[in-house]
Amino acid sequence: MNxxxxxxxxxxAIFTEDLLTKLLSCSQKTLDAQGSTVPPEEAQxxxxxxxxxxxxxxxxxxAALEEKHRDILRRLLPFAVQQGxxxxxxxxxxxxxxxxxxxxxxxxxxxxxxxxxxxxxxACQQATDLFDTVYDQLPDQTAQDQWTDLDLVWxxxxxxxxxxxxxxxxxxxxxxxxxxFGLDASISMLxxxxxxxxxxxxxxxxQEQERQTRLQARPLPQDPETxxxx
Numbered sequence: 001m002n003x004x005x006x007x008x009x010x011x012x013a014i015f016t017e018d019l020l021t022k023l024l025s026c027s028q029k030t031l032d033a034q035g036s037t038v039p040p041e042e043a044q045x046x047x048x049x050x051x052x053x054x055x056x057x058x059x060x061x062x063a064a065l066e067e068k069h070r071d072i073l074r075r076l077l078p079f080a081v082q083q084g085x086x087x088x089x090x091x092x093x094x095x096x097x098x099x100x101x102x103x104x105x106x107x108x109x110x111x112x113x114x115x116x117x118x119x120x121x122x123a124c125q126q127a128t129d130l131f132d133t134v135y136d137q138l139p140d141q142t143a144q145d146q147w148t149d150l151d152l153v154w155x156x157x158x159x160x161x162x163x164x165x166x167x168x169x170x171x172x173x174x175x176x177x178x179x180x181f182g183l184d185a186s187i188s189m190l191x192x193x194x195x196x197x198x199x200x201x202x203x204x205x206x207q208e209q210e211r212q213t214r215l216q217a218r219p220l221p222q223d224p225e226t227x228x229x230x
Contacts (some may be wrong), residue, residue, distance in 0.1 A: 015078045020070075023077065023168075027160035036156045038149045046146035053143055058134050062150075065130040069154040072123045073161050076110070081116040081172070083109040085143035088173020091192045092185060101195075103163065110162045 032040065053136045054062065087105060100108065114120045131151055174193065177185040 004159045011078060015074075015075075015081070018042075018078055020074055023161050024073070024157065025162050026164055027157050030160050030164075031156055031199045036040070038156070043149055043153050047150040049146050049151070053138075054134070058137065061130055061134050065127060065134075065151075066154075068123060068127040068130060072120065072127060072154075073158060075117055075123055076114070076158065076162060077165050078108045079114070079120070080106070080162045081169035083113070084169025084171075085173045085176075086167035086169075087166070088170045088177065092173075092177050092189055102167070106159075106163050106166045110166055111159070 038046075050062070051059075087109060090142075135144055135147055138147060174186070174189065177189070
């Protein structure tokens with residue numbers, strides 16, 4: 001048996017296009033809830049304006065650019081999952097458990113380490129080349145800003161996907177540790193797990209839960225009634 005070949009097949013079976021699509025869907029929901037660099041309505045307006053402005057060739061480049069951004073995420077996904085997996089093991093086995101909040105860990109261990117992510121730098125350079133090709137051809141600053149907005153949408157998706165994929169790997173580590181060491185592993189890691197999942201917004205303190213309940217119970221503001229004309 002060729003072990004490397006089998007490991008590659010296992011990787012392909014895990015990191016499917018379906019998984020990427022699911023994570024992107026989750027990422028979009030997170031961005032909608034938390035806010036993004038470019039609000040959705042502005043991104044939609046930018047795309048609509050560019051649809052009327054871009055030449056057929058430039059539209060082809062836009063399609064290629066968006067596919068390249070998806071390829072970047074496709075490459076980032078397994079890397080972020082594996083970094084989350086390693087972090088879970090590190091929390092369990094290290095004498096100095098990690099104390100950095102999860103968003104900081106994602107930056108340190110995923111986004112700052114992409115030099116080790118196979119094909120990531122190459123794909124990013126290709127995306128940059130496609131972006132610059134159209135940017136330099138656009139007629140004015142307004143169009144260039146709209147083109148930039150479309151690119152910023154993908155940057156936001158990249159960060160949130162890295163966060164979600166990192167958490168996926170982290171949870172995989174917890175499952176492996178639980179399978180190998182039983183309940184002791186779960187109990188010993190409980191403080192780190194609670195902090196990690198609080199950083200993700202999965203868990204809330206009682207104060208946060210009460211605040212959310214108050215906000216949900218608050219009546220929506222209503223427009224003042226407009227009197228009927230005489």
